[in-house]
Amino acid sequence: MMGTPAITDHDKIRKWIEARGGHPARMKSGLIGVDFSRQESSVENISWDEFFRVFDASRDTFLHHDTNATRH
Numbered sequence: 001m002m003g004t005p006a007i008t009d010h011d012k013i014r015k016w017i018e019a020r021g022g023h024p025a026r027m028k029s030g031l032i033g034v035d036f037s038r039q040e041s042s043v044e045n046i047s048w049d050e051f052f053r054v055f056d057a058s059r060d061t062f063l064h065h066d067t068n069a070t071r072h
Helices: 010-019 048-057
Strands: 023-027 032-035 043-045
Touching: 010 023, 010 048, 023 048, 032 043, 032 048
Parallel strands: none
Antiparallel strands: 023 032, 023 043
């Protein structure tokens, strides 16, 4: 079993999120995240620039898990 990939490259993160219909958002708690729903009232859309400004300032890495990933 492979571990969850950790990504810091902005282009790769954005492509992964957009390929799955997501967009950058700020939660009511103030934390940034990714919204994959259809504009829930609990989140505010933010720009990619804002998302990555906070992401980089927090020294975060993007962890993802594809539940529909194909096993070889």
